[in-house]
Amino acid sequence: MRVIGILMLCLGLAACGGEEHQDLQDWMREASKDLKGGIPPLPEIKPSAAVAYEAETLIDPFKAAKVDPQKKVGTGSGTGGLRPDFDRRKEPLEAFPLESLKMVGTLSKGKMTHAIIQAEKALHQVKPGNYLGQNFGIITEVNESEVVLKELVEDGTGEWAEKVSTLQLQEKK
Secondary structure (H helix, E strand, O other), rough: HHHHHHHHHHHHHHHOHHHHHHHHHHHHHHHHHHOOOOOOEEEEEEEOOOOOHHHHHHOOOOOOOHHHHOOOOOOOOOOOOOOOOOOOOHHHHHHHHHHHHHEEEEEOOEEEEEEEEEEOEEEEOOOOEEEEOOEEEEEEEEOEEEEEEEEEEEEOOEEEEEEEEEEOOOOOO
């Protein structure tokens, strides 16, 4: 039964391929006889010369000596050997970035003025000589409105530079 179905299907398809579309095929031949394909050939690919890259013999463009040849990298030559004391015991407020600390008040003891610094929810009392922030900042002055500190920051060439920063008194809103 299946074989008969397949034979009938093949005969039906063969009948569709007859001469009934001959007029369409003639028109297509007539319309396309004057047409010619105009695709230009691809351009010839010229081989490029291979260049060997030998990095060890070239100057590294990212070294500081390339930018400023007189400056020796990482020696502290521009600042007289200024560098932080890495062996010093860290104080609690050095664990916080300076931007996250708030000066919330002052406290005077005799001639010495202390600042009250809030780090997260804890309050800390600091005076000149204490360290503050993550850039080796040492407090140089405390007054009624601000804490002045001197930070040591490392630039891209390995040099340490001093930077003066302040922590302003935060008024309650």
